[in-house]
Amino acid sequence: MLKFITGGVCAAEGFRAAGIHVGVKTHAVWKRDVALIVSDVECAAAAVFTKNVVKAAPIHVDRRHLADGKARAIIANSGNANACAPHGEEYAERMCAAAAGALGCEAGDVLVSSTGVIGQTINIRAIESGVPELCAALERSDRASDAAAHAIMTTDTAKKEAAVETVVGGRTVRLGGIAKGSGMIHPNMGTMLCFLTTDCAISPEMIKTALLETVSVSFNRISVDGDTSTNDSCMVLANGLAGNEPITARGPDYDAFLSALRALCIRLAKEMASDGEGAKHLISCTVSGAASEACAETVAKSVISSTLTKAAIFGADANWGRVLCAMGYSGEEFDPEKVDVRFASAAGEIAVCEKGRGLDFDEELAKRILTEHDVEILISMGEGDASCTCWGCDITYDYIRINGDYRT
Amino acid sequence: MLKFITGGVCAAEGFRAAGIHVGVKTHAVWKRDVALIVSDVECAAAAVFTKNVVKAAPIHVDRRHLADGKARAIIANSGNANACAPHGEEYAERMCAAAAGALGCEAGDVLVSSTGVIGQTINIRAIESGVPELCAALERSDRASDAAAHAIMTTDTAKKEAAVETVVGGRTVRLGGIAKGSGMIHPNMGTMLCFLTTDCAISPEMIKTALLETVSVSFNRISVDGDTSTNDSCMVLANGLAGNEPITARGPDYDAFLSALRALCIRLAKEMASDGEGAKHLISCTVSGAASEACAETVAKSVISSTLTKAAIFGADANWGRVLCAMGYSGEEFDPEKVDVRFASAAGEIAVCEKGRGLDFDEELAKRILTEHDVEILISMGEGDASCTCWGCDITYDYIRINGDYRT
Numbered sequence: 017m018l019k020f021i022t023g024g025v026c027a028a029e030g031f032r033a034a035g036i037h038v039g040v041k042t043h044a045v046w047k048r049d050v051a052l053i054v055s056d057v058e059c060a061a062a063a064v065f066t067k068n069v070v071k072a073a074p075i076h077v078d079r080r081h082l083a084d085g086k087a088r089a090i091i092a093n094s095g096n097a098n099a100c101a102p103h104g105e106e107y108a109e110r111m112c113a114a115a116a117g118a119l120g121c122e123a124g125d126v127l128v129s130s131t132g133v134i135g136q137t138i139n140i141r142a143i144e145s146g147v148p149e150l151c152a153a154l155e156r157s158d159r160a161s162d163a164a165a166h167a168i169m170t171t172d173t174a175k176k177e178a179a180v181e182t183v184v185g186g187r188t189v190r191l192g193g194i195a196k197g198s199g200m201i202h203p204n205m206g207t208m209l210c211f212l213t214t215d216c217a218i219s220p221e222m223i224k225t226a227l228l229e230t231v232s233v234s235f236n237r238i239s240v241d242g243d244t245s246t247n248d249s250c251m252v253l254a255n256g257l258a259g260n261e262p263i264t265a266r267g268p269d270y271d272a273f274l275s276a277l278r279a280l281c282i283r284l285a286k287e288m289a290s291d292g293e294g295a296k297h298l299i300s301c302t303v304s305g306a307a308s309e310a311c312a313e314t315v316a317k318s319v320i321s322s323t324l325t326k327a328a329i330f331g332a333d334a335n336w337g338r339v340l341c342a343m344g345y346s347g348e349e350f351d352p353e354k355v356d357v358r359f360a361s362a363a364g365e366i367a368v369c370e371k372g373r374g375l376d377f378d379e380e381l382a383k384r385i386l387t388e389h390d391v392e393i394l395i396s397m398g399e400g401d402a403s404c405t406c407w408g409c410d411i412t413y414d415y416i417r418i419n420g421d422y423r424t
Numbered sequence: 425m426l427k428f429i430t431g432g433v434c435a436a437e438g439f440r441a442a443g444i445h446v447g448v449k450t451h452a453v454w455k456r457d458v459a460l461i462v463s464d465v466e467c468a469a470a471a472v473f474t475k476n477v478v479k480a481a482p483i484h485v486d487r488r489h490l491a492d493g494k495a496r497a498i499i500a501n502s503g504n505a506n507a508c509a510p511h512g513e514e515y516a517e518r519m520c521a522a523a524a525g526a527l528g529c530e531a532g533d534v535l536v537s538s539t540g541v542i543g544q545t546i547n548i549r550a551i552e553s554g555v556p557e558l559c560a561a562l563e564r565s566d567r568a569s570d571a572a573a574h575a576i577m578t579t580d581t582a583k584k585e586a587a588v589e590t591v592v593g594g595r596t597v598r599l600g601g602i603a604k605g606s607g608m609i610h611p612n613m614g615t616m617l618c619f620l621t622t623d624c625a626i627s628p629e630m631i632k633t634a635l636l637e638t639v640s641v642s643f644n645r646i647s648v649d650g651d652t653s654t655n656d657s658c659m660v661l662a663n664g665l666a667g668n669e670p671i672t673a674r675g676p677d678y679d680a681f682l683s684a685l686r687a688l689c690i691r692l693a694k695e696m697a698s699d700g701e702g703a704k705h706l707i708s709c710t711v712s713g714a715a716s717e718a719c720a721e722t723v724a725k726s727v728i729s730s731t732l733t734k735a736a737i738f739g740a741d742a743n744w745g746r747v748l749c750a751m752g753y754s755g756e757e758f759d760p761e762k763v764d765v766r767f768a769s770a771a772g773e774i775a776v777c778e779k780g781r782g783l784d785f786d787e788e789l790a791k792r793i794l795t796e797h798d799v800e801i802l803i804s805m806g807e808g809d810a811s812c813t814c815w816g817c818d819i820t821y822d823y824i825r826i827n828g829d830y831r832t
Binding site (some may be wrong): 245412417 | 477510544654738743752824
């Protein structure tokens with residue numbers, strides 16, 4: 017019943033979007049830098065934010081605006097993180113007020129996000145001046161979702177958007193979203209923004225629950241470089257226009273909705289990992305045979321976060337010793353002599369380590385397998401029957417180039 | 425009273441060393457790959473090993489050989505880690521037995537270390553055949569220490585050796601050491617080996633205590649890439665030939681010895697950080713004004729471990745936002761609005777962030793400061809009066825090149 021569809025963040029009934037250039041990004045006048053997502057009617061709303069102690073100003077504002085579990089719009093900019101910068105909360109509030117004024121709603125019904133350089137004053141006048149044009153550009157279309165997806169990109173090389181359709185309580189329900197990632201992505205929400213929309217009818221409590229249960233198995237299972245940012249946010253707006261019986265508790269309807277939300281977010285999370293700064297490979301690490309899912313997750317995250325493993329995959333080097341080593345310092349206790357490791361991709365599959373010992377393997381085949389874009393590291397721990405998959409990317413010369421001089 | 429001297433691992437009375445090529449490194453016949461360090465008399469001995477769950481075979485052997493707190497020699501090879509490999513413990517024992525046979529002591533008096541590729545069978549015959557030549561090369565000289573220091577190098581670009589002299593109980597006492605680092609170095613002992621010698625008279629219990637109290641403020645305060653290896657070991661042999669009243673408890677003599685051991689190991693730790701794979705900069709991060717030393721250490725480690733901060737220093741980019749960001753995800757609670765950040769080096773010092781907000785600063789001066797080899801990040805937390813310094817390095821194109829294809 018669940019299927020991927022087009023439309024991105026505008027796929028769900030009653031959502032319009034826009035993305036334009038207003039001048040926050042001064043070095044690139046042709047790049048869109050402000051996005052707006054609006055629902056025709058009020059929504060149940062929820063968000064998850066960075067766990068970093070240093071939080072950007074918009075996050076403090078959003079927490080206040082979400083106190084009632086309701087919202088109607090999201091305004092977001094790229095080019096400046098509005099973190100550790102003068103007038104942070106004041107300007108974040110003014111972004112909400114500008115959008116609210118043009119849309120005819122309360123500032124408290126607007127959520128706000130920023131991404132970009134830390135510590136510099138955001139160009140609030142450029143944003144305020146651009147809001148009329150931004151509102152005029154609002155549409156419910158593929159093109160509008162695409163524009164909004166582009167407007168939140170920083171060092172991303174590709175826009176991230178997806179949408180799914182499912183059935184909840186006999187009604188067709190749509191969920192869509194746009195996201196940005198690249199660099200600083202990490203379990204616990206590295207600089208990523210994700211804006212989700214749905215026409216499902218669901219209470220503020222249950223949309224919050226669904227979001228938490230989704231983030232933990234999607235965005236919190238990816239890693240690019242282990243840095244967690246000051247701005248990470250994942251927000252969802254649910255406007256109820258699908259006309260299903262509102263979800264107010266767990267049950268079959270909630271399960272159907274949760275499955276769809278998870279599928280959507282896992283798709284977006286993998287797009288982020290795949291587009292990690294400079295990345296040439298999407299690395300999936302699946303740990304099975306673990307004593308618990310938590311253990312499998314910790315081990316898989318340790319492997320995809322290992323700089324040495326990432327460098328080995330960049331070099332298409334079947335260096336499974338680094339995989340075992342990263343498992344070993346994950347913090348989980350296990351018996352290395354029960355561990356099997358295989359590498360796999362579209363080019364085939366190869367066993368490289370059995371019961372903690374190296375196997376003689378075909379180095380040529382291993383190289384072919386690891387040369388593919390999507391590479392899998394398959395680990396069996398031989399301890400139990402729990403499993404987990406996490407996603408990351410390789411580390412490349414381009415990562416260094418991009419991050420060696422990001423500000424200038 | 426404490427001063428640095430020449431002589432390396434042979435600086436202390438009664439210690440000889442050697443380093444030769446026997447053929448463990450098959451691709452580089454001109455590179456030394458086995459080292460031997462021997463005391464003329466039995467020593468009090470202690471060691472600290474990796475916390476990685478996956479431990480190389482020599483570590484299991486060393487734990488048995490150290491059960492009595494005594495040893496006379498250390499044999500070590502580079503080119504093969506003897507980890508996750510067939511016959512691991514058997515071959516590690518045979519390395520000890522070969523050295524013991526040639527030296528006329530018990531195998532249980534010999535400690536063993538390996539570093540290099542994981543998962544491949546170590547060439548034990550090459551090592552056994554080479555032991556007579558290795559013993560014949562033993563000398564107490566700068567040249568011998570140099571040869572041993574070179575024989576344990578893997579991707580290190582420079583040997584690491586140092587020695588200090590101090591006075592304990594009215595007697596001149598010497599301490600020396602060699603080390604290897606590079607890649608995989610991390611708090612909790614990333615693939616680093618360090619072999620320390622001293623002619624101080626000290627009990628096995630107190631040399632163990634001194635080693636633990638030294639490692640915690642030296643090798644455990646450096647980071648190259650966050651990977652902790654299977655082989656990390658730091659060992660110390662104390663032969664008592666300085667003739668001081670043996671140290672058997674805490675007191676002024678112990679304090680004098682501890683100061684010297686710490687100075688020696690901090691020197692070696694900084695050499696390791698400075699020679700991190702591909703590194704162009706030694707980065708020192710000093711956190712002061714912290715609520716506790718543990719907090720200062722956690723925050724400083726988080727900053728020097730941040731891949732984004734490391735990339736910024738590589739690019740001589742005064743991106744203090746990444747410093748604040750790394751502090752924020754360190755796991756410590758603090759008020760970002762009390763934080764000051766400065767950058768310093770031989771070229772000067774510049775304040776870039778005050779009370780959590782960016783300052784207007786001279787970008788040209790900042791660039792000049794960050795272009796020096798030794799760069800300092802100075803953080804004041806405004807919370808208390810504890811402080812700590814940790815050391816790391818930048819991440820460069822060469823790191824990727826070196827680790828993209830290490831095995832072949």
